[in-house]
Amino acid sequence: MKFIDEFRDGRIAASVARSIHGEVMAGRTYHIMEFCGGHTHAIARYGLPELLPASIRLVHGPGCPVCVLPISRIDAALALARDARVMLCTYADVMRVPASRRQSLLTAKAAGADIVMVYSVRDALSVARAHPEREVVFFAIGFETTTPPTAAAILEAERTGLKNFSVICNHVLTPSAIQSLLDSPEVRRVGGVRIDGFIGPSHVSTVIGSRPYEFFATEYEKPVVIAGFEPLDVLQAVWMLVRQINEGRCEVENQFTRAVTREGNRKAQALVGQVFELARTFEWRGLGEVPYSALRIQGRYARFDAERRFGLAIKSVPDHKGCECGAILRGLKQPQECRLFGTACVPDNPLGSCMVSSEGACAAHYAYGRYRRDVVPLQHASRSAS
Amino acid sequence: MNARARRHARALDLREGRIDMNHGSGGRATTQLVEELFLCAFDNEWLRPMDDQARCDMPPGRLVVATDAHVVSPLFFPGGDIGSLSVYGTINDVAMAGATPLYLTAGFIIEEGFPLADLKRIADSMAAAARVAEVSVIAGDTKVVERGKGDGVFVTTTGVGVVDRALDIHADRARPGDCILVSGSLGDHGVAIMSEREHLSFDTHILSDTAPLHGLVKAMVQSVPTVHCLRDPTRGGLATALNEIADQSGVGMRIRESALPIRAEVRAACEFLGLDPLYMANEGKLIAVCPADRAERLLAVMRAHPLGAQAAIIGEAIADPLHFVEMETAFGGNRMVDWLAGDPLPRIC
Numbered sequence: 001m002k003f004i005d006e007f008r009d010g011r012i013a014a015s016v017a018r019s020i021h022g023e024v025m026a027g028r029t030y031h032i033m034e035f036c037g038g039h040t041h042a043i044a045r046y047g048l049p050e051l052l053p054a055s056i057r058l059v060h061g062p063g064c065p066v067c068v069l070p071i072s073r074i075d076a077a078l079a080l081a082r083d084a085r086v087m088l089c090t091y092a093d094v095m096r097v098p099a100s101r102r103q104s105l106l107t108a109k110a111a112g113a114d115i116v117m118v119y120s121v122r123d124a125l126s127v128a129r130a131h132p133e134r135e136v137v138f139f140a141i142g143f144e145t146t147t148p149p150t151a152a153a154i155l156e157a158e159r160t161g162l163k164n165f166s167v168i169c170n171h172v173l174t175p176s177a178i179q180s181l182l183d184s185p186e187v188r189r190v191g192g193v194r195i196d197g198f199i200g201p202s203h204v205s206t207v208i209g210s211r212p213y214e215f216f217a218t219e220y221e222k223p224v225v226i227a228g229f230e231p232l233d234v235l236q237a238v239w240m241l242v243r244q245i246n247e248g249r250c251e252v253e254n255q256f257t258r259a260v261t262r263e264g265n266r267k268a269q270a271l272v273g274q275v276f277e278l279a280r281t282f283e284w285r286g287l288g289e290v291p292y293s294a295l296r297i298q299g300r301y302a303r304f305d306a307e308r309r310f311g312l313a314i315k316s317v318p319d320h321k322g323c324e325c326g327a328i329l330r331g332l333k334q335p336q337e338c339r340l341f342g343t344a345c346v347p348d349n350p351l352g353s354c355m356v357s358s359e360g361a362c363a364a365h366y367a368y369g370r371y372r373r374d375v376v377p378l379q380h381a382s383r384s385a386s
Numbered sequence: 387m388n389a390r391a392r393r394h395a396r397a398l399d400l401r402e403g404r405i406d407m408n409h410g411s412g413g414r415a416t417t418q419l420v421e422e423l424f425l426c427a428f429d430n431e432w433l434r435p436m437d438d439q440a441r442c443d444m445p446p447g448r449l450v451v452a453t454d455a456h457v458v459s460p461l462f463f464p465g466g467d468i469g470s471l472s473v474y475g476t477i478n479d480v481a482m483a484g485a486t487p488l489y490l491t492a493g494f495i496i497e498e499g500f501p502l503a504d505l506k507r508i509a510d511s512m513a514a515a516a517r518v519a520e521v522s523v524i525a526g527d528t529k530v531v532e533r534g535k536g537d538g539v540f541v542t543t544t545g546v547g548v549v550d551r552a553l554d555i556h557a558d559r560a561r562p563g564d565c566i567l568v569s570g571s572l573g574d575h576g577v578a579i580m581s582e583r584e585h586l587s588f589d590t591h592i593l594s595d596t597a598p599l600h601g602l603v604k605a606m607v608q609s610v611p612t613v614h615c616l617r618d619p620t621r622g623g624l625a626t627a628l629n630e631i632a633d634q635s636g637v638g639m640r641i642r643e644s645a646l647p648i649r650a651e652v653r654a655a656c657e658f659l660g661l662d663p664l665y666m667a668n669e670g671k672l673i674a675v676c677p678a679d680r681a682e683r684l685l686a687v688m689r690a691h692p693l694g695a696q697a698a699i700i701g702e703a704i705a706d707p708l709h710f711v712e713m714e715t716a717f718g719g720n721r722m723v724d725w726l727a728g729d730p731l732p733r734i735c
Contacts, residue, residue, distance in 0.1 A: 009717075046715050047721045368721040368722050369722065
């Protein structure tokens with residue numbers, strides 16, 4: 001496959017890995033957080049940790065949209081899906097996210113709710129056109145990557161006079177999540193979780209550009225390297241981060257130059273600005289309420305906002321007792337440190353959201369890395385290193 | 387046949403007609419459907435008497451029986467249809483014991499309103515597949531369910547065959563050190579089905595690999611009778627089949643990604659759909675596990691057969707109390723190849 005195989009070439013990987021081994025300083029550990037679930041998936045799928053020196057610890061971040069979706073939002077979708085007028089459209093991964101009372105959209109579908117799995121919001125528009133007698137609601141999730149298409153769909157619905165289409169908006173913002181992490185007590189506390197640098201988002205950055213991360217480099221003194229989702233991208237980004245850390249630099253570097261510019265996709269940004277506005281606060285699984293961390297539909301498009309249209313009540317619900325998704329999403333724990341991991345919580349029957357999407361840290365680790373038994377708990381590692 | 391067809395005042399309208407509840411009543415309409423459509427297609431000495439059962443002779447050996455229900459959607463897909471699939475799917479299960487399939491039975495659950503033309507197309511396709519595979523459809527049943535209570539047509543087939551008593555091919559016989567082989571490119575069927583999926587049509591030249599495997603199996607066991615396991619990696623693909631064998635045999639497995647035969651088009655389709663070809667269904671491929679010292683011989687025999695031209699040795703069984711299947715990635719790392727969780731596809735076989 002052209003333009004794919006080049007980025008998965010084992011020989012080049014071996015040579016980049018040698019460079020990383022040559023770059024790391026003896027007696028020093030490097031704690032690198034990959035923010036995105038796409039990176040988590042690539043790291044697990046291609047077995048990257050085995051190519052890296054033991055002193056490099058990859059810490060999974062909260063950048064998996066399914067994983068950070070709180071129970072309350074799924075509960076609201078479930079309540080709506082039980083309305084016989086409603087056809088609820090959503091992405092496949094969302095269907096399996098556990099909600100209250102062991103419910104999920106998948107169990108609701110089995111019980112008769114009309115829930116349609118779609119590959120894109122455009123499919124939801126087609127469903128709405130094909131079923132004018134029904135209320136078609138798109139359960140929109142995702143970071144900045146999936147937001148412009150949702151905006152475009154709302155504009156298209158307005159332009160074409162589509163009256164039976166609306167959106168439950170769960171679009172969240174990457175920079176707010178990073179800031180919330182860096183401000184969290186666990187990260188700020190001396191001897192707490194160490195993050196020496198970030199592998200910056202891939203697809204998100206094609207939309208927002210590299211500029212939003214400059215704040216983290218200058219204000220928080222954390223180097224950021226924006227990287228593509230291919231395994232060689234990740235490996236090269238690790239190398240670039242190790243060099244920055246060794247040289248004491250805190251810059252935003254762009255490894256993903258083939259797709260990301262400093263300014264990002266202005267047209268997509270304009271679309272988002274036209275339809276959405278900042279929500280005052282949004283609940284994240286793992287991070288709790290984070291101010292100005294999500295988008296809501298502007299008042300002038302209120303009729304496309306399913307929350308207003310159906311008067312949806314979003315009621316916060318605590319996570320399953322014993323579920324460590326929160327700590328895992330903040331980089332405090334690794335999946336294997338959760339006592340439910342691989343026992344009560346497995347991909348076929350997930351209790352926590354990180355076990356749902358293949359981008360979730362737990363699911364990725366369960367599916368690809370479970371055989372590795374030499375797990376060093378992150379906190380111990382960070383304590384011994386500090 | 388013709389004498390029978392004339393018993394009915396008007397022949398079935400095989401162009402415009404549709405299945406109605408009368409066709410499932412057990413009365414004249416049912417008989418007419420069976421005679422003019424199914425018997426026409428499958429005609430043979432066992433079916434012709436129209437008894438409630440078939441009596442047939444079996445050559446010496448152990449009886450091998452397999453049954454498979456087919457609910458594929460869409461019914462017609464690039465490279466095949468539910469008809470050929472229901473024949474090959476079942477006889478391949480029989481063949482994975484090293485057996486020669488001989489007979490099939492077929493049960494049809496048909497939804498009210500289903501076009502007779504489509505039903506005929508399916509029956510003709512089954513008949514053609516049975517001829518290719520040299521098996522006879524010797525008994526059958528039809529039922530009609532009300533509109534909305536089926537999905538067009540479901541076909542359940544049972545295959546009967548015999549296997550030489552000297553052969554002992556079971557999924558629990560893999561041993562540490564054994565080699566693992568596959569007969570050809572992986573994931574073709576799954577991608578062909580995906581390309582026709584509602585909301586997801588995309589153009590691809592990939593055809594389903596639906597094919598009968600007992601000819602290939604026969605050549606394999608004649609040359610290497612010590613083959614330990616055979617399995618056709620249908621639903622859930624290679625990953626699922628390997629995990630099943632590892633689990634049943636109580637071994638671990640290590641495979642090499644770079645050794646897996648996967649077409650560029652299949653990889654590309656999986657890439658943009660976010661799927662893994664290792665979990666894509668196959669309907670004309672098999673996995674073989676054999677002693678390491680027989681692997682090259684087995685590979686040569688497989689490659690000499692038209693259905694095994696792309697065969698490859700992809701890894702080996704290892705001792706592992708956890709029965710994990712691991713893969714050395716082409717990138718140079720290692721990863722697990724786990725059981726499939728959830729369902730990435732609509733019904734595929």
